[in-house]
Amino acid sequence: MSNLRLINETTIANGTSSSITNDLFNADFDIYNLQIKRTLASATGGMSLRLVNSSGSIISQFFDFAYLGLNAHATFHEGRGQNNSFFQYLDWSSGTVADQSSINLYVFNPFSSSSYTFFMNQTMGTYSPAGLSTNGFKGIAVAKDISSATGIQLQPSQGGTFGLEIRTYGLRVDS
């Protein structure tokens, strides 16, 4: 049996402005891999993430993030944020229906109450104003407190609606 265990599959319907997907993180795993496919974004902006607790409430915490933007239509660029209330720029959309993205996101120790939660993502999407050219990100982030999280909240950074498919896997460690 594979040590890569499917934990959850969730589809968030197009037209959603904010979503909470819970019961993803638990004591059985330290490392999680989320495969996120964004099927729609109605407004210009990037996907933003926060963590939620077992009650489904958003955890108030600060995020640091950094990313390298890899674009076919523009110069590669550095982006960053400090003490932000969201982990921003998981992707970027022009807000046209044609734009989609796929996000490979690792999450480390979200359930732990003794470690910060760390993230690594690699994203590739399309950018319609430049003829559906490639629009990618390689990023890292940290949620700078030790709250125990069990799920994620996603929303577009600049409003509008979106649709998503999320598959969450855990990397099982057998002692």
Added chain:
Amino acid sequence: MGLVQVATNTVTSAVSSVTLTGIDSDDVYMLAISGGKCSENDRYGYLRVTESGTENSSANYDKANKTLKSATSFENDSGTNATFWDRISSLEGEFLTSGVTSNAIMYLYNMNSTTEYAFMTHEGVTYDTTNGVLGAQGGGVFTSAGTARDGVKFYWNSGNVTGGTFTLYRVV
């Protein structure tokens, strides 16, 4: 993709290094590090390959990385003929701060070969107050062949390993 666990070590008391062995096929292997801690601040993670369980400390480790940082400009990092790969899961991690850990995903290629160089790709992430969140993304080549590599040894450039789960998987 599937993962089959080959070896694991969860550190609960200080040790100088963590060695994981069991590579015995031509498959790709993945090393996952979560919650890595060091007894000192601002330390770099080092990695060497092992042959029959013994580390190879020859000057055959080449590397190229892009280090992402949230508080300062990104950094290009490369080198040849070192005696280890560095920036593995951490550079400058502020480990004496509660909650700060180092974390990484690494893929290892050609390890079991006696005729080909061994390759690795890695991504890591940690934190310190000067650089914010930071982590190297890149990889390296072990530019020596002739002996099969059966594992890896992880250690810090100074101080002891005081925490973390280090797991070696075979990718199937």
